[in-house]
Amino acid sequence: MAWQTAGPFCFLIDCWQFRECLIAWVAKDTPQSLNVAACKFFASAAYYLMEALRPGRMSSPGIAEPTEAIARAKAGDAQAWGQLYHDYAPAIFRFCRRALPTREDAEDATMEVFMKLKGKINQYDSSRPFSGWLYKVAANHCWDTLRRRRIRQDKETEDSDELPLEHPDPSQLDRLIEQRSSAEVRKALACLSKRARMALVMRYYSDMSYDEIADELGVRRAFVGVVLLRARHELRNALEGNAALAAGGNA
C-alpha cells in the first residue's frame, strides 16, 4: 500500500531536516527552527516506532508469523493463547467493528471468535498464513451473525440485486473520492446493506481473495465482482447522501 510505504520516506525527510537544523544550530544559527525540527523528528520517530509495533494490521511487517505460539496453543498452553489474543484481538475487533452494526456486537463477536478459535486451532494448516485463517474464521462468524438477524435489510439486498449498475462519470467519481475523509467513509459504511458491508470489509480490510469472499458469502466467484461493485455504488450513494444531509444541516 502506497501510504504505508510513504511513511518511512517521510521519516527519512524528517531525519534529514533534523540533521540540517542541527548543523545550523552548531553554526550558531536560530535555535527556533531546531526546536520545530526536533519536535517533528521525535514525533515522527515515536509514530513510526508505534506503527511498527502495533498489531492493528496483522500482515504488517511488525509481526512475524507466530508459529511457536500456535504450536503451544495447539498443545493447550494458556499463556500462548494469551499471547495470540494480545497480538490479534485488536485486528479482529476492528474487523468485527467494521462488519457488524454496533460496538457491543463487535465486542461479543471478538470474544466469540476467539472462543471458536480454541476449538478450531487443530484444523489450522501451519503452511498458510495465520492471519488469513483468522480473518476467515472471523468473517464466517460475522456473516453468520448478520444472517441470523432477519431484519428488513434482507429485502433491500434483494432489491439492489435487481437494479442495473449505472456507469458514473469518471471525473465526477474522482472528485467525490478525493473530497471524502476516512471518517465519512466509516460513517457511510454503517448505512450499507449487510452483504455490501461484509464484502467491502473482507476485501479491503482483511485483503481476502475473491475465492475466499465467494466462499464466505455463498455466491459464485464470478459474482463477487458484482457484489463488490454494487457495494461501492451503495457506498457512493451513502457518501453523497451524508454530504447532502450535512449541507442541509449547515444551511
Added chain:
Amino acid sequence: MNESSNSPDEHLDEHLGEHLDEMTGMLYVEGQLDRQRAQQVSAHAQDCSSCRILLRALERESRLLTRSMLEEDEPLPSRLAAFQQSARKSMQWIWGAVVGLAATGAYALYTGYVEPMQQRFEQAGFGGSSVLNLMIFQGAFWKGWQSMVTLLEVLALLTITGSAVVFLRRRLRGRGSVFAMMVAGICAAASMPSPAMATEFRNQGDTIEVGKDETIKGDLFAHGHHVKIEGTVDGDLYVFCQGADIEGHVTGDVIAFAQMLRVNGKVDGNIRSFTNTTWVSGSVAKNLLTFAETVNIDLTGKVGGSVTTFLNTLTIDGTVGRDILAFGNETTIAGNIGGGIHAQGNTLKFNSGAQVNGPVKFKGEHAPDVSSGAKLAVPVVFTQEEHHKRYEESGFYVWRVIWTAAVILFGLVLFNLLPNFARASLASAERYGASFGLGVLVLFGVPIAAFIACITVVGLVIGISTFILWMTTLFCAQIVVGTIVGQWLMGHTRETWQLIGRMVVGVIVVRVLGMIPFLGGWIRFAVVLWGMGAISLAIYRHFTPPHTATVPVSPAMPPSSLPPNTTIGSPQPA
C-alpha cells in the same frame, strides 16, 4: 439474480472498443483480469484520458476504503482487554483449584456436620431414617410438610429458572418477557394446592378451653393468650399462645409455640415445642423435642421415647424410656433413663437416684459431677472442650482456606449472574451510615418478622422464604464488604473481571482479619452489618424505581425519559 448479465467477460467484449465499463475497471485495478485482458485494458487506458481517470478514481476508492477501515478510530474496549488479561494470566487452574476446594468444603460440611447430626438424631430415637426424611415424610412437625416441600421444590426451580433467565437476558432482549415469566412462575407457585387440613381452628380471644367432657375429632389449631386442654383431642394439637396447659388427653402430636408449656395430662404422640419453659409432669408416649430455655421432667413425668433438647437448663427427675440428646448449658439428671445420654454443654450432673442404662458421653467445660447415689451402667466418657485449640490445628487453616475459596466461588457466580445488582450493592455499601443502620434493622428485624410470619400458618411460605433470603444475604455480606475492601486496596474499576479480582483479594483480607482473636469476632459482626445493610439498600432501591417508572408511557414521550432499570411490566395505574 442477474449474475450473467454482469459477468466480466461480456462487459469486456462489448465495451473494449469504446470506453471501459466500471466493472472491468474495478477488476483491472483489483488484479482480477487475466493477463491478455489486462494488457488490452492497459493499452486502452493509455489512449483514453476518461478511462485513465476512471481507473485512478477506482484505485483511489480502494485505497480510501482500506485506509478508513484500518484507521484506529477507537481503542480496544476495556472489556476485551480484561478478557485478554484473564486469558494471558491463565487463570483457569486457579478457578479449577477454587472449584475443587469448594467441593471439598461442601463434602466436609456434609461429613462434619450433617452426618453426625443425623447420627445423633438417630441415636436419640428418631427412627432409622434421616432427620430430613423424618421431618418431611413422616410428618413429625406438621403433616402439611410434604406439600410444603413440593412447594419449596417449585420455588427452588423457579429461582433456578429466574437465574437462567437473568443470565440469558441479553439474548431474550426485553425485560418485559423476563418479568412476565417471573410473575407467571410466582402465580403458579401461589396456586399450588395448600396442604389438606381437616382441622378445627380456635381463635377466641384470651383463653381457649377444651372442657373436660369435650372431645375434638381431628386436629386442633389453638391460638390465643392462654390455652387449656382438659378434654380430649383426637388428633394433633397445634398451639400458639403464651401459656398452654395440657391436662387432658391428646392422641396425636403436640406442636407448641408458647412461653410456657405444661403437660400434666397424657400425650400419645410426640411433643415438639418452641418455648421458654416446658414442664412435663404427665406422660408423653413418644419423643420430646424442644428448643427452650428450661425443660423440666418432674418426678411424675414420663417420656416413652427419647428426649432431644436445645436449651439452657434441662432437669430430669422423671423417667425417659430411651436416649437423651442434650445441647445445653446445664443438664441435671435425677431420674431413670432407659437409654444412653449424649450431652454437650457447660455442666452435667447426676444426682443420687439417677439411673442410666446406656452409655453416657459428655463434651463440655467441666467434668461431669456424678453423685455417689447415681447408678450408671458405664462410666461417663468425658471430652474437655478446648477453646483455643482450634488455632493450633493445622487443619483449622486448611478449612479456613477451603471456606474462603467457597465464598470466592459463590461471589464469582453472583458477579456473573447479577452484575448490575452486585454493582448496586457496592454503590450502596459506600453509603456507610445508611448501610450500617439498615444492617442492624435487617439483621435483627427480619428473622423476627419471618418468625411471626411462620406462626400464622398462611405466612409459613413467606416466613421460610424470607428466612432463606436472610441467610443468603448473611453469606453475601462478606462478598460485598470484601469487594469494597479490595477496591480500597486496588482502586475502583467498572470491569466485571477486575471487580472479581478485587473481590478475591478483599474477601481474603476480610477473612484473615476475622481470624484475629477477640477482635476478629467484632470485625465479622461489623462485616455482616455493613454487607447486609448494603444488600438490603440495593434491594430496596431496585424495587422502588423513580416516579417516572409508574407513569404510563405515551408514544410521544421520548424513550430517554425512562430510567434504565424500568421494567416494562411494572405496575401501572389502571
